[in-house]
Amino acid sequence: MWATKPCLFSCALKTSGCHTLAQYKGVNRLVDRTSGSKPPPPFGLPTAEVAGAAERQTLPVAEVHTGPAVAKPWQPSLKNPPLTNNAQALNDRLQALVDQRAKLGMPPDPKLSKLGVQWQPVVDGALYVDGISAADVVQGSAGTCFLLAPLAAIANVDPKLIRDAITQSDDGTFTVRFFERGKGGKSTPIFRTVTAELPLLDGQDRVYARAADSKELWPSIVEKAYADWKGGYQVIDGGQSQNFIRELTGREAHGELLLFLTPKQVEAKLSAAIKANRPMTATTWPAGSNGGLKVLEVGLREGHEFTIMAFEKSNGVPSVTLRDPNGTTASTLPGADQGKGTVTLPLSKFIEVFGYATL
Amino acid sequence: MGLELQALLSSTFAGGIVQVPSGHYAVNLVIQKPVTLIALGEVVFDGGARGPVLRIEAPSGLVRVQGVLFANGLGLPGGGGLSLTSECSVELQRCTFRFNRAPMFGGGGLFASSGSVVARACRFEGNTGRQGGAVLVDGTARLELEGCALTQNAATDGGAVRLLDGCEALVSGCTFSDNRVVSSAQGADRGATISMSGTATRAPRLKLIGSVFTETKPTGQSEVASVGQWPGLRVP
Numbered sequence: 277m278w279a280t281k282p283c284l285f286s287c288a289l290k291t292s293g294c295h296t297l298a299q300y301k302g303v304n305r306l307v308d309r310t311s312g313s314k315p316p317p318p319f320g321l322p323t324a325e326v327a328g329a330a331e332r333q334t335l336p337v338a339e340v341h342t343g344p345a346v347a348k349p350w351q352p353s354l355k356n357p358p359l360t361n362n363a364q365a366l367n368d369r370l371q372a373l374v375d376q377r378a379k380l381g382m383p384p385d386p387k388l389s390k391l392g393v394q395w396q397p398v399v400d401g402a403l404y405v406d407g408i409s410a411a412d413v414v415q416g417s418a419g420t421c422f423l424l425a426p427l428a429a430i431a432n433v434d435p436k437l438i439r440d441a442i443t444q445s446d447d448g449t450f451t452v453r454f455f456e457r458g459k460g461g462k463s464t465p466i467f468r469t470v471t472a473e474l475p476l477l478d479g480q481d482r483v484y485a486r487a488a489d490s491k492e493l494w495p496s497i498v499e500k501a502y503a504d505w506k507g508g509y510q511v512i513d514g515g516q517s518q519n520f521i522r523e524l525t526g527r528e529a530h531g532e533l534l535l536f537l538t539p540k541q542v543e544a545k546l547s548a549a550i551k552a553n554r555p556m557t558a559t560t561w562p563a564g565s566n567g568g569l570k571v572l573e574v575g576l577r578e579g580h581e582f583t584i585m586a587f588e589k590s591n592g593v594p595s596v597t598l599r600d601p602n603g604t605t606a607s608t609l610p611g612a613d614q615g616k617g618t619v620t621l622p623l624s625k626f627i628e629v630f631g632y633a634t635l
Numbered sequence: 636m637g638l639e640l641q642a643l644l645s646s647t648f649a650g651g652i653v654q655v656p657s658g659h660y661a662v663n664l665v666i667q668k669p670v671t672l673i674a675l676g677e678v679v680f681d682g683g684a685r686g687p688v689l690r691i692e693a694p695s696g697l698v699r700v701q702g703v704l705f706a707n708g709l710g711l712p713g714g715g716g717l718s719l720t721s722e723c724s725v726e727l728q729r730c731t732f733r734f735n736r737a738p739m740f741g742g743g744g745l746f747a748s749s750g751s752v753v754a755r756a757c758r759f760e761g762n763t764g765r766q767g768g769a770v771l772v773d774g775t776a777r778l779e780l781e782g783c784a785l786t787q788n789a790a791t792d793g794g795a796v797r798l799l800d801g802c803e804a805l806v807s808g809c810t811f812s813d814n815r816v817v818s819s820a821q822g823a824d825r826g827a828t829i830s831m832s833g834t835a836t837r838a839p840r841l842k843l844i845g846s847v848f849t850e851t852k853p854t855g856q857s858e859v860a861s862v863g864q865w866p867g868l869r870v871p
Binding site for chain 2: 361419422456457458459460461466468504505506507510511513514515516517519531533535536559562563564565566579631632
């Protein structure tokens, strides 16, 4: 038997039509009843676009495509982006504790208010300390290796690109310029302005990206601005490094599946990328894949993106030096520096362990 | 057989038709020109967890695939079964995407970051991805799912379908059943069937017509669909 009830999606997604959720033996079926009453909305217009327009911020479109980022006169709402699940869950648990104490008539505990993940500025924080280098970038608890490995790669080959992308204002805010790719591949600059506040755990350590120097801010600011643009730290859990390189620099980057290339082809592509001063990254095989065990054998993380720092030939043997964006590595290989997170692999081993590279 | 098939695809002229006899093919194919690939009988393309089963990189034109089962592909980083990263159009008819994975980004079965994909009478079964167990559509890509069944796919965000950035999707006459969101520390953990989130500058667009949702509650969540950045639009 069919029975109708208010539409699950018309209330949820704000379609302009009159949909009804009919139920038949417990099975939900969305029935379109718009015909006859209202003209159907053009493709793509219902749902989020229509309903969310008032809530979304419309950013200005810049007139220039190159050069340093310039803060626009338009003032964005400097609301911090949503946190990841684990950070939010921790805060929720602490809040429940505070509420429970209040319910029991107990006095507030000042220690509790200082715990959890809170937005605070880094004490004596500076955008850059001793310039920009790949070694500055350290990944936090968000799944943003796709962002931080290429960020370190850009710092490695052309730090000016990062300096041009970030502008610090007198009021202490930072504006980061990204490029948004539209139809037909045309890119438009997008500016996101964020405050110097970062999510700190118990008022001390940065939860997400940080710099090797405790006062340096630029990796955290880029990650925060990117999260702010994309809708929160939880949205940027996983992504494509070539997208990020294009979005930060406006330059194209290409992904290569290394398994389907011969060692000579890989060598040629790496040499070409080095010669062209392109940022390069490589991703280890994920768990359960063809090469997952080989990744574990060399002590690297599975399904993780690394920065390619160098490609050299010594005594005729080509080798690749990589850096883990975590800033450390568990690898015990002869060419590994656990404290710096770097590892040097012969090209043959590199091709075995890394399935994908952005060159 | 896989290498022969790739050679055949590479040597076919633009607009040509490749007919594949029934059989199990261990392949990771690339299509770089508009061609039509037709399965004669039961054709299984097995990616062997070595990469995407099929990457479509044709700069323009129309690529058609009919009757192929895409299995055991691995998205690096997206699209275990099929990955579309160019501006061409893709038409899939009566294809099945089964047990493909994309653990690093998403779209276990199908990933599109540009161009357009129309899938008619296709099945997405048991695929997993970080974002979008069956399908992830990103950037400016356009997706049409017509008369498709999406069953038992799982992800940390968008168990069946994940729509990102400024993409467009039209879903008509489809059945979504038993797709799951799996809890993760970092992910958004939302949208057992469909999850959408735009950026601060553009939003994905979705049109749903006459589709069936037979959804069980995902772990810890009770949403069939969710729309990121617009908390008021979440389905309770």
